Amino acid sequence: SVNLDSTFRPEAGMPPVPKGLSPGARKVWKRLGGELLRYNLISVVYSDIFEELCETVSDVKELRHSLRARQNLLRAEGKDPMGAFEVTSPNGMPMQHPRYQILKSERQMMLSLLAKFGLSPAEQANVTTAIRAQLQLFEGEAPKDEQSPAAPAAAPASPIGFADFD
Numbered sequence: 255s256v257n258l259d260s261t262f263r264p265e266a267g268m269p270p271v272p273k274g275l276s277p278g279a280r281k282v283w284k285r286l287g288g289e290l291l292r293y294n295l296i297s298v299v300y301s302d303i304f305e306e307l308c309e310t311v312s313d314v315k316e317l318r319h320s321l322r323a324r325q326n327l328l329r330a331e332g333k334d335p336m337g338a339f340e341v342t343s344p345n346g347m348p349m350q351h352p353r354y355q356i357l358k359s360e361r362q363m364m365l366s367l368l369a370k371f372g373l374s375p376a377e378q379a380n381v382t383t384a385i386r387a388q389l390q391l392f393e394g395e396a397p398k399d400e401q402s403p404a405a406p407a408a409a410p411a412s413p414i415g416f417a418d419f420d
Contacts, residue, residue: 264297264298264299264300265297265298266291266294266295266296266297267291267296267297267298268287268288268291268296268298269296269297269298269300269301269304270301271283272301272305275305275308275309276309276312278312278313278315278316279305279308279309279311279312280308281312282307282308282311282312283304283305283308286307286308286311286371286373287304290304290371295371295372296371300371303367303370304371306367307364307367307368307370307371310360310363310364310367311364311368313360314357314360314361314364317353317356317357317360318357320353321338321339321351321353321354321357322338324338324351325338338351338354339351339354
């Protein structure tokens with residue numbers, strides 16, 4: 255039975271790659287997923303939020319590349335590359351380029367999602383890791399958390415581990 259009275263700590267594990275994941279998000283999934291698993295920061299139950307993180311990171315990169323391409327074009331034309339961040343409104347007033355506005359909001363979303371996985375220096379201390387399943391090494395062995403340290407175990411009739419051989 256699962257005790258949810260204490261902090262919820264799901265078992266660590268890598269969720270399967272979602273079928274509809276964009277190519278850019280797949281790269282992020284592969285790059286971040288292994289590291290998150292290595293540090294027990296990913297679980298199958300986090301699949302949806304990890305998918306969202308991967309898509310958002312990918313979108314931020316694409317938006318940033320789009321703005322950089324526009325800056326390069328302006329440079330090639332001998333114009334100010336910072337013009338990539340501005341457009342002129344219908345009434346002639348300068349305003350932020352819509353792509354730059356979207357980049358800013360997507361970047362905020364990305365930073366928020368990264369923090370949920372402890373992927374920012376300030377948030378590392380606030381993240382609880384998932385747990386690794388404790389595998390039983392020998393038949394009949396109780397999981398570590400079910401053994402009572404106060405009561406010594408009775409000597410087994412036949413050896414079940416290397417330490418039992420004389």
